[in-house]
Amino acid sequence: MGIIGSKIKPFTTQSYYQGKFVEVSDTDTAGKWAVFFFYPADFTFVCPTELEDLADQYETLKGLGVEVYSVSTDTHFSHKAWHDSSPAIGKINYHMLGDQNHTIANNFGVLRDGVGLADRATFVVDPDGVIQVMEITSEGVGRNAEELVRKIKAAVYVRAHPGEVCPAKWEEGGETLAPSIDLVGKI
Template sequence: MSIVGTKLKPFANTAFYQGKFVDLTDADIAGKWAVFFFYPADFTFVCPTELEDLADKYEELKGLGVEVFSVSTDTHFSHKAWHDSSAAIAKINYYMVGDQNHDLSNNFGILREGVGLADRGTFVVDPDGVIQLVEITPEGVGRNAEELVRKIKAAQYWRNNPGQVCPAKWEEGEATLAPSIDLVGKI
């Protein structure tokens, strides 16, 4: 069953955020665009490259009204230690959520059975708490934050412009489509 179009489930977790530990719940996400960026574990290999790439796009995402929550099944304490010991992770200004109880990983269906680690998954939630975008890659394939930004811009455009859709490789400012019977078989 697809998770796209479903509502964000309740959660309560602790995150490392800008030098502090903060408690987060689903109520904190209400009314906002949010990215939940799951990765397998702190102190690993592909994960810091992805998290640093996302850190480089964080200000642009904030400018789009999007908050970012990286999530692994590590604790918030582990996130702080990694932040303090890695130049790549030290660049992170977004939330690093601890999910040692696996609530978030299970809510998004991203927990690897029998392993206790989250798969590499990205979920974009709209201001109504509805999951709009999902990307899941295997452990050895990193994601691209620039493409995530493009997809979020398309999702926001689509939400704000009923009757319009964004074609493949759409970039902000380019032409969109207005689906109708007149377009059937002509694209």
């Protein structure tokens, strides 16, 4: 796919956000970390469990300087109706982007051909608009927001500490690695 390390493409859309409809574009992400959290459709089964899990981590993410944008090919009107009718979705305080014209899903390469729905996909974008993390699962496999927070902390750390990398299962405060010829064959 070649998407890691690429810049996000331009988009403008409507969002349901904290009781209001607001316009959101790619320029709103400039200078900060962002999560684009694609899911297939409103009023479904796995999606509300994931979106609620992400809502439970939203304050932690905000504390890290990360804004969250959930995205489906539904309209912002549908997002509002779902938010108003579901206790799980009612917990959401982050942006719920409408992508009925499929621009954002196509930009990130997650629109299912001939179906009109987005794959279950997560992208972490750095303050320069560059994609640093991506995860795509099959429709029946839900994501874990705690693991997403861990990956974001690692991406933020690596950006702030050039020359260091985070090994598997790295947790904030844990040991990192400084890649060099001295480590080759010793890990």
